[in-house]
Amino acid sequence: MIVCSCNVLSDSQVRETCARANAPRSPFQVYQCLGCSPQCGRCARTIRGIMDEALKGACETCPAVCPAAGVVPAE
Numbered sequence: 582m583i584v585c586s587c588n589v590l591s592d593s594q595v596r597e598t599c600a601r602a603n604a605p606r607s608p609f610q611v612y613q614c615l616g617c618s619p620q621c622g623r624c625a626r627t628i629r630g631i632m633d634e635a636l637k638g639a640c641e642t643c644p645a646v647c648p649a650a651g652v653v654p655a656e
C-alpha cells in the first residue's frame with residue numbers, strides 16, 4: 582500500500598528500512614534512507630506509526646536498562 586503519495590513510498594518499503602541494522606529513528610530518516618525527502622508531510626504520522634509497529638519488539642532484545650526506552654535504573 583502506498584503511504585506517501587508524493588514520493589510513492591509503500592508501507593513495505595518503510596518496514597524494510599526499519600529492519601536494517603542501522604534503522605532510522607525518525608520519519609525524516611526514513612525518507613533519507615529511501616533516497617527522497619518529505620514534500621507535503623501528510624504521511625509523516627503514518628510513517629511514524631509503521632516505524633513504531635516495526636520497532637515495537639526492539640526494546641525487548643536489550644539486555645540491560647536502556648535510556649532510550651525511558652527506563653531509569655532503580656536505586
Ligand code: FES
Pocket residue numbers: 584585586587588618619620621622623624625
Ligand atoms: S504524502 Fe508523503 S510527503 Fe506528501
